[in-house]
Amino acid sequence: MTLHVRRAGALDCAPMADLLNQIIAIGGTTAMTQPVTGDILAGWMTRSPRSLWHIAEDDGGTLLGFQYVQPHPKHGPKVAQIATFARVGRTGLGIGSALFEATKTAARAEGYTWIDAEIRADNSSGLTYYQSRGFEDYGRIEGYRLGDGSLVDKRLKRYDL
Structure with a gap:
């Protein structure tokens, strides 16, 4: 299987929503x-002109x-916040690696x-993924309230460009 990574556009939003909804479910x-x-x-996708989306x-x-990055709401304009989603049952095939290479290049060019x-x-699996990309721990959020009211802890990781 050959992976093709490209910038995402408006026509990709419905398939991305379907993929994400499987993960949410x-x-x-x-x-x-x-x-x-x-x-x-x-x-x-259009919330900020500095949002960078790849599929x-x-x-x-x-x-x-x-995968996408967008300006971090609390750390200022030089910091991007990332999110990554892979199709259920298709992890471990290099999808995340290929996406991160594209995101990393685009984020540097954008000035993050x-x-x-x-x-x-x-x-x-998410912690392993980001660790394997070179992200390092820098903090923790305890008792983060999800949209359904449940509480989880979050690990904060950073990747210096």
């Missing part, structure tokens, strides 16, 4: 608890994953100096 790996629509993702697809154009990742402390 399973639970345990994302802080999101409510389904999203393509229109919601399109709004997120990975196979030779047939099937969406395998997506580091990338922040906030990962649920109970998301072992």
